[in-house]
Amino acid sequence: MTQELAGKVAVITGGAKGLGRGAVELFVAEGAQVVVADVDVAAGAALAETLGSAVRFRRADVSRREEVEALVAFAVAEFGGLQVMFNNAGVTDEATGRLLDDDFGAFERVMAVNVLGVMLGTQAAARHMARHGGGSIINTASIGGLASGYGFPVYRAAKAGVVSFTKSAAIELGEHLIRVNCICPGNIPTDLGTFQAPAPGMTAEAAARLQAAIGEIRMARQPLKRQGRPLDVAQAALFLASDRAEQITAQVLSVDGGATAGDVRSLIQEISEARAALAQG
Numbered sequence: 001m002t003q004e005l006a007g008k009v010a011v012i013t014g015g016a017k018g019l020g021r022g023a024v025e026l027f028v029a030e031g032a033q034v035v036v037a038d039v040d041v042a043a044g045a046a047l048a049e050t051l052g053s054a055v056r057f058r059r060a061d062v063s064r065r066e067e068v069e070a071l072v073a074f075a076v077a078e079f080g081g082l083q084v085m086f087n088n089a090g091v092t093d094e095a096t097g098r099l100l101d102d103d104f105g106a107f108e109r110v111m112a113v114n115v116l117g118v119m120l121g122t123q124a125a126a127r128h129m130a131r132h133g134g135g136s137i138i139n140t141a142s143i144g145g146l147a148s149g150y151g152f153p154v155y156r157a158a159k160a161g162v163v164s165f166t167k168s169a170a171i172e173l174g175e176h177l178i179r180v181n182c183i184c185p186g187n188i189p190t191d192l193g194t195f196q197a198p199a200p201g202m203t204a205e206a207a208a209r210l211q212a213a214i215g216e217i218r219m220a221r222q223p224l225k226r227q228g229r230p231l232d233v234a235q236a237a238l239f240l241a242s243d244r245a246e247q248i249t250a251q252v253l254s255v256d257g258g259a260t261a262g263d264v265r266s267l268i269q270e271i272s273e274a275r276a277a278l279a280q281g
Contacts, residue, residue: 004242006031009079011071013062013121014089016043018190019140022230023086023237028054030238032084035075037062062089062117063109072124081132084241085125087118088140093154107154114158115165122169126178134177136241139166140233143186143256159184163252170250179249181240186256187218188228223264224257 010027014020016038027034028051037060038044048057056078060071075082091113093106118139129135144152145159163182170180189211202210219225236255239245254260 001029001031003031004238004244005084008083008241009033009035009075009081010084010086010241011035011037011075011082011121011125012086012088013037013060013071013117014140015086016040016047016057019185019188019230019233020086020088021047022234023088024055025051026231026234026238027084027241030242032241033079035071035078037071037089062087062121063112065120068117068120069124072128076128082125082128083135085121085129085135085137086140086237086241087121087138089117090114090140090142093152095153095155096151099153102153104154110154110158111161114155115161118162119165122165122180126169126173126176129178130173130176134179136245137169137173137178137180138237138240139180139182141166141182141184141252143184143254143260146184146252146254147260166252167250174249179240179245181245181249182252183233183236183240184252184254184256184260185233186228186254186259187222188230188233188255189215190230221264222257222259223261226257228255228257 005027010032012020012024012027012034015024015036017040020038024034024036024047033054036044036048036055036057039059039061041059044057044059048055058071058074060067062068072082091110093110095102095106122137122139125135125137139162141162142159144156145163149156166180166182173180215227219227233255236253240248240253
């Protein structure tokens with residue numbers, strides 16, 4: 001490791017599992033002191049204990065202003081400052097059916113965590129950073145916030161909001177040397193929204209078959225034939241948090257194997273094949 005974050009203090013929300021945990025582990029390996037924030041107390045505390053003295057855990061519901069402000073104050077009190085805020089915590093609406101049938105029952109929670117949580121985290125961190133020479137704020141959105149598609153209407157709308165808010169915040173906070181950027185993960189299996197978590201009572205063999213089948217479907221829609229990992233998102237966040245990105249702000253970085261570049265299927269090829277088949281018939 002190159003110790004790119006030596007001397008920096010970071011807060012990573014949703015840091016106990018999945019993409020957040022990957023970032024916590026990499027940031028610590030690169031020399032940062034990290035506060036892990038999550039509502040999963042057991043997982044967060046266990047991670048902090050595993051990684052040692054450079055890590056603290058703080059339970060925080062990012063949709064609650066007082067808990068986010070207390071989180072930032074905790075990081076400053078424990079480690080003496082705050083240079084990096086990674087607003088990564090998120091939830092999904094799990095609505096895979098048709099829009100006409102959706103009751104929007106998850107609307108308030110999804111918007112509160114995914115949008116308001118990012119806004120509160122940005123504001124609380126920026127208030128400290130503005131008085132202490134600036135810093136880096138990184139927000140987790142999703143390729144679902146960039147590309148339209150079937151299902152997850154509330155989640156897609158929320159993540160699109162994160163993208164827009166990131167750019168607006170970057171414009172306003174630039175005068176304080178605060179950089180605000182956004183990462184949009186694509187096909188990276190975690191417990192959130194991948195459909196790969198086994199159903200209750202499912203055997204290990206059946207769960208493995210499920211994961212393989214879903215992985216094949218997802219990979220077919222991605223130009224780069226490589227399965228993404230939480231470490232890939234962590235590496236992107238590391239770059240944006242580091243001094244190598246000092247001139248980078250208001251950017252949206254997709255970590256998606258090219259999935260948002262365009263349709264992997266060739267319409268021209270399919271038409272040509274259809275014409276050829278008709279000609280032969």
